[in-house]
Each structure stands twice: as C-alpha cells, then as structure tokens.
Amino acid sequence: xxxxxxxxxxxxxxxxxxxxxxxxxxxxxxxxxxxxxxxxxxxxxxxxxxxxxxxxxxxxxxxxxxxxxxxxxxxxxxxxxxxxxxxxxxxxxxxxxxxxxxxxxxxxxxxxxxxxxxxxxxxxxxxxxxxxxxxxxxxxxxxxxxxxxxxxxxxxxxxxxxxxxxxxxxxxxxxxxxxxxxxxxxxxxxxxxxxxxxxxxxxxxxxxxxxxxxxxxxxxxxxxxxxxxxxxxxxxxxxxxxxxxxxxxxxxxxxxxxxxxxxxxxxxxxxxxxxxxxxxxxxxxxxxxxxxxxxxxxxxxxx
Amino acid sequence: xxxxxxxxxxxxxxxxxxxxxxxxxxxxxxxxxxxxxxxxxxxxxxxxxxxxxxxxxxxxxxxxxxxxxxxxxxxxxxxxxxxxxxxxxxxxxxxxxxxxxxxxxxxxxxxxxxxxxxxxxxxxxxxxxxxxxxxxxxxxxxxxxxxxxxxxxxxxxxxxxxxxxxxxxxxxxxxxxxxxxxxxxxxxxxxxxxxxxxxxxxxxxxxxxxxxxxxxxxxxxxxxxxxxxxxxxxxxxxxxxxxxxxxxxxxxxxxxxxxxxxxxxxxxxxxxxxxxxxxxxxxxxxxxxxxxx
Numbered sequence: 067x068x069x070x071x072x073x074x075x076x077x078x079x080x081x082x083x084x085x086x087x088x089x090x091x092x093x094x095x096x097x098x099x100x101x102x103x104x105x106x107x108x109x110x111x112x113x114x115x116x117x118x119x120x121x122x123x124x125x126x127x128x129x130x131x132x133x134x135x136x137x138x139x140x141x142x143x144x145x146x147x148x149x150x151x152x153x154x155x156x157x158x159x160x161x162x163x164x165x166x167x168x169x170x171x172x173x174x175x176x177x178x179x180x181x182x183x184x185x186x187x188x189x190x191x192x193x194x195x196x197x198x199x200x201x202x203x204x205x206x207x208x209x210x211x212x213x214x215x216x217x218x219x220x221x222x223x224x225x226x227x228x229x230x231x232x233x234x235x236x237x238x239x240x241x242x243x244x245x246x247x248x249x250x251x252x253x254x255x256x257x258x259x260x261x262x263x264x265x266x267x268x269x270x271x272x273x274x275x276x277x278x279x280x281x282x283x284x285x286x287x288x289x290x291x292x293x294x295x296x297x298x299x300x301x302x303x304x305x306x307x308x309x310x311x312x313x314x315x316x317x318x319x320x321x322x323x324x325x326x327x328x329x330x331x332x333x334x335x336x337x338x339x340x341x342x343x344x345x346x347x348x349x350x351x352x353x354x355x356x357x358x359x360x361x362x363x364x365x366x367x368x369x
Numbered sequence: 370x371x372x373x374x375x376x377x378x379x380x381x382x383x384x385x386x387x388x389x390x391x392x393x394x395x396x397x398x399x400x401x402x403x404x405x406x407x408x409x410x411x412x413x414x415x416x417x418x419x420x421x422x423x424x425x426x427x428x429x430x431x432x433x434x435x436x437x438x439x440x441x442x443x444x445x446x447x448x449x450x451x452x453x454x455x456x457x458x459x460x461x462x463x464x465x466x467x468x469x470x471x472x473x474x475x476x477x478x479x480x481x482x483x484x485x486x487x488x489x490x491x492x493x494x495x496x497x498x499x500x501x502x503x504x505x506x507x508x509x510x511x512x513x514x515x516x517x518x519x520x521x522x523x524x525x526x527x528x529x530x531x532x533x534x535x536x537x538x539x540x541x542x543x544x545x546x547x548x549x550x551x552x553x554x555x556x557x558x559x560x561x562x563x564x565x566x567x568x569x570x571x572x573x574x575x576x577x578x579x580x581x582x583x584x585x586x587x588x589x590x591x592x593x594x595x596x597x598x599x600x601x602x603x604x605x606x607x608x609x610x611x612x613x614x615x616x617x618x619x620x621x622x623x624x625x626x627x628x629x630x631x632x633x634x635x636x637x638x639x640x641x642x643x644x645x646x647x648x649x650x651x652x653x654x655x656x657x658x659x660x661x662x
Contacts, residue, residue, distance in 0.1 A: 101458050108455065109472045112530065116475070118498060119488050131496050134505075179383045186380025193374055198381060198388075205392055207582070207642055209590050211614050212635040215402060215628050216395035218619075239387025246384065271376055300482040302593040303611075307619060318483040322597060325487055333491055340484035351478050355471055358478070359537055 123338035130333050145334030146342075152320065153327045154312050158339055165316035168230035169298040175237040176245060176294045177287055183240040184249035185275050189261075205243040218307060232308045233301075237294075245290045248361065252286040253279070289361025292354055296347055317343045403629035408622045420629035429605065429613060430630070434637070437610040439521065441588045444528045449580055452532040456539035457565075470540070473533045480531035486597035490514070493523040493598070517606030520599050524607050527594050535580045542576040543569065574653040582645060589638050610634050 114136075122130045126142040133139070150158045186192065187199065221232040240246050260282075261274050269277070280287070302318045309315060315323065321343060325336055351358065378385075403420055407413035424430050455473060459466055479485050492498045493513035500510040513519045546569060554564050570577075592611040595601055601608035601616075614634065618627030 098461065098463065101461055101463060104458050105455075105463075105469050109469060112476060113472055115488060115492055115498070116479075119491070122491070130491075131498065131501055134498070134502055179387075183381050183384040186377050186384075190377025190380060191374055192377035192381060195377075198385070201388055202384070205388070207586050207638075208392070208396075209586070209631075209635055209638050211590060211611050212399055212631045213392060213395040214614070215618050215624050215631065216398035217391065219398075219402075219624075220395065236387060236391045238383065239391060240384040241387045241391050271380075296478055297481075300479075300593075302481075302483050302596075303615070307615075321483045321487055325490065325597070336487055337491060340487045343484040344479050344482060347479055347482070348475065351475065352471070355474070358474070359470070 119337050120341050123334065123341045125334060127332065127334045130337070142334070145338035148332070149324070149335035149339040149342075152324060152339075154320075154323070156313060156315075158317075158320065158342065160313070161315050161317050161320040162342075164314055165299060165318075168233040168316070169295060171230075172234040172237050172298045173291050173294045175234055176240075176242060177291050179238055179240040180242070180245040180249055180290060181280065181283065181287060182275070184246050184253055185279055187246070187250050188253035189258075189271075189279075202243045202246060205241075206247060214303075214307070221308065227308060228310045228314065229308075230314070233298075233304050242294070245294065248290065249283065249286055252283060256282055285357060285360060288354065288357045292350065292357055293361060295350065299347060399628040399631055402625055403632050405625045407624040409624065410622075413625065416625070420626050421633075423626065424629060424633065429608070430633075432605050433608050433610050433613040434633075436521070436606065436608055437589065437634075440525060440591065440607075440609060441585055443521070443525045444588050445581065445584050447525070448529045448532045448584060449535060449577070451529060452535035452580070453539050453577075455532070456536045456543055457569075459536075459540055460543040470537065473536055475533065477531040477533035477535075480527065481593055483593060483597055485527070486594050489523065489527050489594070489598050514599055515603055517604055520603060520607050524595050524598055527598070528588065528591065535584060538576055538580055539573065542573040546572050571654050575655055578645075578649050578653045582642065585641065585645070586638065589634070589641075 117136050118134075121136045121138060123145050124141055124143070125138040126140055126144060129139060152158055152161075187195070187202075192198065217232070217236075221227060226232050226235075260278050264274055264278055300318070302322070305316050305319050306322075309319060312323070321336070321340060324339060328336065402413065404415060404417060405413040406416045406419070459469060463469075476485075490497075495510055495512055495515070497513070499513065500508075504510070511519065513523050550568050550572070551564055554568055559567070590611050591609055592615065595607045595609050595612055596615075599607045601612045610630070611634075614627050614630045617623050617630060
C-alpha cells in the first residue's frame with residue numbers, strides 16, 4: 067500500500083480489480099512479448115552467419131565445419147597469419163591500402179562535386195532546369211551496364227587502364243545522381259533567410275555556399291560521404307574491369323583471388339581475411355549509424 | 370531563388386560535363402558499338418543488325434534473361450514483404466528498438482561485398498554451415514550450389530538478407546502515419562487487420578513504390594553475388610544478365626555483342642520501369658490527392 071499517495075494506491079487497486087482494463091493491459095504485454103520474440107528470433111538468424119564467420123576465423127581449419135559453436139574449441143591464429151601473407155608476394159595490408167587509394171579520392175570528389183551541383187539546382191534559376199533535373203533522376207535509374215563498355219574504351223584511349231583513375235575520376239563530375247538528389251532534397255527543406263540576410267550584407271554566392279550552406283548541410287554531407295565510402299569499399303565490378311595487376315588489387319579482388327586459388331579449402335584463411343575486410347565498414351557504421359538512418363529516411367537510399 | 374542564370378549554370382556545369390562525358394556519350398556509343406564486330410585488337414567492323422539477329426537464336430541469352438527476371442521477381446516481393454513485416458513489428462513503443470534497428474541494418478551495409486559473398490559460399494557449400502546445421506536433424510547433405518533451383522535460392526537469399534535499408538525507410542513511413550487515423554478507425558470498430566490494410570498500407574504506398582523502384586533497378590544489375598558464389602552455374606541457372614554482359618565483353622572480348630546485350634537489358638529495364646510508373650497511378654496514393662484513399 068502506498069501510504070503517501072493514498073489516492074494513487076486506490077487507483078491502482080481499482081485498476082487491478084477492473085477486469086476490462088486488466089485484460090487490455092495483459093493484451094498489450096503479450097503483444098510486446100510476441101514482438102520481442104519475433105525480433106530476437108530473426109535477429110539471431112540474420113546475425114548468426116556474421117558471428118560464425120568471426121569465430122571461424124579463430125578456428126583451425128578442421129574445426130570450422132565440424133561444429134556450429136561460436137566459441138572455438140581450439141584457438142588458432144593460423145587463419146590470420148597465413149591469410150595475411152596471401153598466396154601472392156604481397157600481404158593483405160597492401161590490398162587494404164590499395165583500396166584506400168581510390169576510396170578516399172572517390173569520397174572527397176563525390177562530396178565536393180555533389181554539394182556544388184546540388185547548391186546550383188536548389189538555389190538558382192537555370193535555363194532548362196527541369197530538363198537537367200529529369201536527366202538527374204534518369205541517371206539514378208539507368209542500368210550502369212549499358213555504359214560499361216564505352217567507358218572502358220574511353221579510359222583505354224586515355225591510357226588509364228590498370229590505374230585507379232577510372233574508378234574515381236567520374237566522381238569529380240557529380241556522376242552519382244543519387245547523392246546530388248539527396249542533397250537537393252535536403253537543401254530544399256532548409257530555410258533560406260540566413261542566406262538572404264548574408265546576401266544583403268554583401269556576401270557573394272561562393273561565400274554563401276562556403277560559410278552558410280555547407281555548415282547547414284553538414285549532416286547530409288556526412289551521410290553522402292558514409293554511403294559513398296561503404297559502396298566504394300564494397301564495389302567489385304569496377305576494380306574487376308579496370309585493375310589487372312595484382313600489386314594494385316583492392317580487398318575485393320584479393321578476396322576473390324584467394325578463394326579461387328585455394329579452391330575454397332583453406333576456409334580459416336579466407337574467412338579470417340573476409341572478417342578483416344568488413345571490420346572497417348562495421349566500425350564506421352556503428353560510430354555513425356544515426357547519419358545512415360537519417361540519410362536513408364530523408365532521401366531514401368538503395369543498398 | 371537567385372535569378373542569375375549564368376551563375377546557376379556555372380554551379381551545375383560539373384554535372385552537365387559529367388552527364389555528357391560519362392553518361393550520354395557512352396550511352397549512345399554503346400548503341401553504335403552494338404552494330405559492330407569489335408574485339409579490341411582489330412578495328413570495329415560495321416555488321417548492321419547481325420548481333421541482334423544472333424541474339425534471337427542465342428540460347429544463353431534467353432536463359433540469362435529468364436534467370437534475371439526470375440531473380441528479380443523472387444527477391445523483390447520477399448525482401449519488401451519481410452522489410453515491411455519487421456518494420457511493422459518494430460513500430461511499437463519497445464525498449465531497445467534502436468538496438469534491433471542497428472542489428473537488422475548491418476547486413477545491408479555489408480551485403481554487396483565480396484567478403485559476404487565468400488561467407489555465403491562457406492554457408493551453402495556441400496560441407497558448409499547449413500548442411501552441418503541440417504545434419505543435426507538427420508537431413509542428408511544437400512548440394513545447395515550444385516542444384517539449379519537451390520543455387521538460385523542461395524543467391525536470392527543473400528539479397529533478401531539485406532532488407533535493412535528498405536526496412537528503415539518503411540519504419541520512418543509507419544511512424545509518420547497520424548495516430549488520429551487509427552483512433553477514428555477504432556471508434557468505428559475496425560479490427561487490427563482492417564486498420565493495417567485500410568489505413569496503414571494505403572498511406573505508405575508512396576514509400577512502397579519508392580522501395581520497389583530502387584530495389585528492382587538494383588536487382589536487375591546484380592553481379593557480385595552470383596559471380597563469386599556460383600560463377601553463374603550450375604548449368605547457367607544463376608547466370609544473371611550482368612554476368613553474361615561482363616563475360617561477353619571482358620572475358621571473350623566480344624564488345625559488339627556485349628553492347629547489344631547491354632542495350633537489350635536497358636530496354637527491358639526501361640519498359641519495366643515505365644510500366645511500374647504507369648501502374649502507380651492506380652495504387653499509389655499521395656497525401657495531396659483529391660478523393661484518393
């Protein structure tokens with residue numbers, strides 16, 4: 067009994083005795099438990115393969131498929147040690163750095179070009195603006211395989227094969243319409259009074275962009291950078307077409323090579339390297355997950 | 370906002386250059402290349418419609434087209450239905466909702482990587498994880514990647530596994546459905562199921578449509594998963610169209626035929642997208658609509 071608030075206690079007692087209310091409360095409790103059961107069940111089913119991969123990386127090869135346990139009976143770092151050496155004359159670290167060689171420029175160029183173009187679209191009158199905007203949306207839906215062969219021939223003419231340039235150069239021209247679109251949507255939702263005030267104070271449009279728009283766009287810019295980072299790290303077809311010498315291989319190609327070479331027998335090595343390959347993405351995601359969720363829910367995202 | 374045409378053009382000029390150089394020009398070139406015989410060594414030779422004529426009798430073309438559509442029609446409904454289902458379960462005042470959202474979202478961040486495709490091979494190979502698991506129940510080892518139907522299933526499952534991004538979009542849409550609508554329905558004596566089908570679904574049709582379009586455009590272009598997991602086999606049962614284009618152009622160096630294939634895929638996707646947009650008039654309700662709902 068609650069002695070300080072007798073009314074409250076009486077109310078609680080009343081609620082306990084009210085059969086209708088009790089039934090409703092019970093129904094809600096059951097509903098919530100069912101939801102938890104569903105969420106936990108599917109969550110485990112979905113994440114089990116990932117956990118299994120991490121644990122398999124620490125297992126000796128003969129144990130990997132002989133038990134479903136997530137805890138290695140016998141801890142072994144052979145997978146990491148031998149996997150890191152790779153079957154080539156380079157270590158896996160080399161392939162890691164190679165990946166950064168094009169992912170970093172790709173992210174930076176995408177952000178800069180997309181912001182500039184989105185600013186133009188969102189804040190200026192432009193001749194045939196509607197037409198340009200339609201092309202922007204159309205490029206988002208265009209299957210890229212129809213561009214692949216001529217682009218390859220272009221970069222071949224320019225002598226850029228087996229370099230990282232074909233992978234990031236197009237990003238300098240806001241070629242991923244999706245990001246431009248996302249930034250335009252974000253900019254349209256922002257009030258323009260700050261910009262107008264600054265304009266009256268004599269700021270020109272570059273100053274407006276740099277000192278007012280970019281700071282306000284910051285969350286959207288971070289979202290763009292993060293998505294571009296994830297997609298570029300995961301990209302496989304691009305490097306597969308353009309990078310031919312092993313010394314320039316990124317992670318994606320190195321993993322494919324290792325599974326081809328071992329014919330899928332040295333699973334501990336392969337799974338150890340696959341685990342290492344996804345660690346950066348997981349860390350970045352866990353640190354910045356709110357930007358992903360916001361970026362995705364405001365503009366909508368593929369993936 | 371600013372009526373300076375020249376300045377506006379200057380700002381979007383990178384886009385216009387990129388559009389011409391890296392999209393429009395390659396787009397039209399590939400059409401032209403598709404009328405040639407080109408192997409990178411000898412100069413391209415004009416052969417008219419021969420590539421397309423050959424395609425009409427190319428069994429691999431039909432197989433690949435069929436498999437691609439099967440893949441799209443298998444993955445998209447499964448993925449979207451599952452994404453909506455989990456979003457619906459999550460759309461409740463639950464503790465730890467953020468944790469679950471994160472857990473469900475992780476696969477769609479990683480899913481398209483080679484690392485995960487490699488993991489998939491470890492799961493579905495003959496002595497792999499799945500067969501080990503089924504072995505506990507006395508099920509004999511199934512050749513998941515060796516039987517056409519199962520191979521398709523394995524590859525499909527990888528895409529369904531990545532339902533997280535669609536789910537987050539659904540969840541945001543569900544949360545924006547006004548509570549008053551449900552209360553009004555409750556007073557009218559509507560059941561839970563009626564509320565879901567008559568209120569929730571119609572109100573989120575724009576988001577369903579958005580997810581549908583984005584997911585199908587990507588599914589038509591799937592490459593990494595079948596290439597790494599099955600290599601397109603067995604018996605070309607997972608030989609998706611982008612694999613066929615890639616191998617024709619970059620393995621057999623038949624760039625003319627590869628371009629012709631790419632153009633056919635483009636036309637097929639364009640028709641599919643056009644039909645989707647046309648049909649959306651009948652089932653997508655935008656809140657500004659008069660009458661609708």
